[in-house]
Amino acid sequence: MPENPAPQIPAGVFFANTNDEFVEIPRHLPPVRKARKELKPGQIDLEKTTVQELFDVHPPSKLSNEFANKFLTQHTELIPPYPYKFKDSQSLVGIEVEVENVLRIDPNITLGFWSIHEDGSLRNNGREFKTSAMPLRYTQPALTQLFNGLNDSVDFSSRTSIHVHLDVRQLTLSQLYGMSFTYGAVENLLFKFASQERRKNIFCVPISESLGLAGVNKAKNMVSFLSSIEDYWSKYSAYNLLPIANFGTVEFRQMCGTNNVTKLLIWMDMLSRLKIYAYKFHRTEIVKQISGLNTNSQYRGFVDGVFGDLAAYLDTSNLLKDMENTTYVIKNCALNNVFHSRVLSTMDLESNFNDLFKTEVSNISKLSKTQKECLSFLKKDIAPSMTLEKFYLLLKHDPIVYDLIVSKGFQQHYYHLLQPIAYAAPKFKDE
Amino acid sequence: MYIETEDDLRRKYEDTFVQYKKDLIVVSNFYYHHDKKVMYIVYTDQNGTETECVYDDGVVPLLFDTHFFNREIKGSNIPGTLYVRLAKKQYKRSLSIENSKLMCPIIDLYAASGRGCSLWRSNWNFMDVKSMLNPVYPNYFDAIKDLPKYQVLAISPKFAVCLSNLSQQRYLLCSSFGFIGECDLNVVTIKHEAALQEVLDYVAHATLPLRVELDA
Numbered sequence: 230m231p232e233n234p235a236p237q238i239p240a241g242v243f244f245a246n247t248n249d250e251f252v253e254i255p256r257h258l259p260p261v262r263k264a265r266k267e268l269k270p271g272q273i274d275l276e277k278t279t280v281q282e283l284f285d286v287h288p289p290s291k292l293s294n295e296f297a298n299k300f301l302t303q304h305t306e307l308i309p310p311y312p313y314k315f316k317d318s319q320s321l322v323g324i325e326v327e328v329e330n331v332l333r334i335d336p337n338i339t340l341g342f343w344s345i346h347e348d349g350s351l352r353n354n355g356r357e358f359k360t361s362a363m364p365l366r367y368t369q370p371a372l373t374q375l376f377n378g379l380n381d382s383v384d385f386s387s388r389t390s391i392h393v394h395l396d397v398r399q400l401t402l403s404q405l406y407g408m409s410f411t412y413g414a415v416e417n418l419l420f421k422f423a424s425q426e427r428r429k430n431i432f433c434v435p436i437s438e439s440l441g442l443a444g445v446n447k448a449k450n451m452v453s454f455l456s457s458i459e460d461y462w463s464k465y466s467a468y469n470l471l472p473i474a475n476f477g478t479v480e481f482r483q484m485c486g487t488n489n490v491t492k493l494l495i496w497m498d499m500l501s502r503l504k505i506y507a508y509k510f511h512r513t514e515i516v517k518q519i520s521g522l523n524t525n526s527q528y529r530g531f532v533d534g535v536f537g538d539l540a541a542y543l544d545t546s547n548l549l550k551d552m553e554n555t556t557y558v559i560k561n562c563a564l565n566n567v568f569h570s571r572v573l574s575t576m577d578l579e580s581n582f583n584d585l586f587k588t589e590v591s592n593i594s595k596l597s598k599t600q601k602e603c604l605s606f607l608k609k610d611i612a613p614s615m616t617l618e619k620f621y622l623l624l625k626h627d628p629i630v631y632d633l634i635v636s637k638g639f640q641q642h643y644y645h646l647l648q649p650i651a652y653a654a655p656k657f658k659d660e
Numbered sequence: 661m662y663i664e665t666e667d668d669l670r671r672k673y674e675d676t677f678v679q680y681k682k683d684l685i686v687v688s689n690f691y692y693h694h695d696k697k698v699m700y701i702v703y704t705d706q707n708g709t710e711t712e713c714v715y716d717d718g719v720v721p722l723l724f725d726t727h728f729f730n731r732e733i734k735g736s737n738i739p740g741t742l743y744v745r746l747a748k749k750q751y752k753r754s755l756s757i758e759n760s761k762l763m764c765p766i767i768d769l770y771a772a773s774g775r776g777c778s779l780w781r782s783n784w785n786f787m788d789v790k791s792m793l794n795p796v797y798p799n800y801f802d803a804i805k806d807l808p809k810y811q812v813l814a815i816s817p818k819f820a821v822c823l824s825n826l827s828q829q830r831y832l833l834c835s836s837f838g839f840i841g842e843c844d845l846n847v848v849t850i851k852h853e854a855a856l857q858e859v860l861d862y863v864a865h866a867t868l869p870l871r872v873e874l875d876a
Contacts, residue, residue: 329662352662352668353662384662386662429721429723431723431750431751431752431753431759434745434746434747436747437726438725438726438744438745439726439744439745439746439747440726440744440836440837441747443836443837446837446838463746463747463748463749464747464748464749465747465748465749466747520854520857523857553861557818557854557855557857557858560854560855560857561835561836561837561852561854561855562837563854564852564853564854566837566838566839566840566852566854567851567852568838568839568840568841568851568852568876569837569838569839569840569852572769572772572824572825572826572832572838572839573768573769573772573839574772575825575826576772576773576825577825577826577827579828580823580824580825580826580827580828581807581808581823581824581827581828581829581831582766582769582773582811582823582824582825583825584808584828585811585823586775625774
């Protein structure tokens with residue numbers, strides 16, 4: 230035992246030695262709890278309601294600036310000689326780093342920016358390191374501290390990856406769509422930068438493949454798609470929208486395991502620029518831009534517009550191949566397919582699809598006497614000019630006719646006609 | 661270096677289609693013999709033969725990008741099918757019903773008209789996987805001519821044509837985003853504007869003497 234053991238440092242606080250006195254500085258800013266504001270459906274506005282308001286997301290447990298600055302003054306080795314200049318250094322991110330073969334962990338890691346977790350998907354002494362929400366400008370010392378604090382032989386196997394949560398609480402719902410569409414259009418380029426192998430990973434499925442955003446067309450409207458995001462989205466999408474409901478963040482899962490700090494900083498800067506682009510251009514303008522992309526130079530212009538100087542880090546050697554399909558997917562997700570709905574709600578009896586069932590018409594001869602009476606009764610009321618055969622076919626296969634029958638209160642006739650075993654024949658007035 | 665256990669491999673590949681030593685197989689099991697040194701794999705090949713042999717770490721997982729393809733189902737005239745990758749939570753690394761699904765545009769028409777369709781199935785077999793691996797697409801005009809015979813046919817990875825419930829003479833053009841227009845031997849009428857450019861590209865690449873018009 231050493232003669233003067235180091236003082237026990239309580240979790241979550243930092244001791245700064247000023248004038249030989251210990252000063253307690255909380256590591257995290259306490260989350261500000263505001264009164265819950267429940268939004269009624271009519272109060273949700275795509276253009277005005279923010280993600281934070283829609284989901285009533287509380288501010289995250291955020292790394293305090295005071296703590297981070299004090300920590301860095303005491304760990305000057307973490308201050309980079311050439312700090313990376315982020316376009317939006319205030320933007321909040323959370324980082325999850327998975328590592329295998331972790332044999333040594335510098336205890337200071339948990340005193341600064343990181344917490345350590347077990348992860349069932351990792352093997353061979355695998356650990357997951359997570360930060361709380363922190364401004365981008367602290368990510369460089371944080372990553373440097375982490376990778377310097379682990380043994381040199383750590384393994385970034387194919388099981389490991391790095392996930393970045395980007396704070397989108399202040400985006401309006403429309404801007405979140407704008408960011409998602411922008412991401413979708415450049416998804417393949419981002420995969421190429423982060424890790425092309427991750428594209429085939431089952432825990433990181435591209436949205437252009439899983440057609441996740443196509444759910445927008447299945448939902449009642451764009452607001453209800455986001456409000457019920459858990460019904461439409463899957464966690465293992467490369468672009469994971471599920472955390473918007475709990476944390477107000479979007480998770481990017483594309484990055485493979487790596488200790489290349491520069492690559493990670495560029496990656497996070499790129500992701501923050503997707504958000505900046507959504508602030509800069511309205512969703513409809515972004516969709517218009519994407520819809521107009523058709524040539525190599527137009528694709529290049531869009532990529533430059535989104536990423537600016539960082540576009541130089543992207544592999545743009547085959548833009549046509551990388552962006553042709555993704556822009557096609559985004560266009561189709563962004564614009565409502567009215568024709569599809571029309572096809573499914575229409576039933577023209579004189580169509581080549583209905584020709585497949587022509588033989589059904591002759592089945593009228595097999596109807597019982599009371600069933601024929603029901604059929605004549607309904608036809609007389611609903612479609613008097615139609616032949617009995619056509620009306621029978623329409624009755625069987627057109628949901629609109631069924632709705633009409635329900636509205637007139639003739640369900641009993643309908644069910645007797647089509648399901649004679651379960652329903653008794655109705656009594657007619659003249660019987 | 662972590663060596664995957666039999667449990668790891670089972671969780672990843674059991675009941676999935678994979679390529680193993682250049683053959684298409686369905687994995688049934690992995691296990692160690694008594695000495696705990698040599699791993700064995702049990703699988704079924706395309707002929708239905710079950711084989712048990714030493715596993716030499718050569719499993720190549722199969723996963724495809726979302727695309728249309730034509731499958732052969734005995735006694736069925738519904739070949740056109742859409743393969744879609746799923747992002748839901750699961751462990752299978754290769755083609756399985758947990759990470760992929762098959763869809764068919766004509767089934768939507770059946771459902772909308774209150775009918776079921778016994779000629780189509782959403783699970784797949786060796787023939788289907790082979791068709792996914794090497795998809796063959798008929799020429800547009802051949803597909804249209806064949807349509808009364810077939811209910812739906814994939815004409816490219818992005819598009820399929822199928823019978824229509826709107827018209828006697830024209831057919832429906834479908835993409836992975838649903839029905840996008842009507843078509844016949846002379847004209848393709850695009851009803852969903854977002855699909856226009858890709859249809860134009862398809863017509864141009866296939867050098868089809870076909871008019872494409874927008875009516876959205």
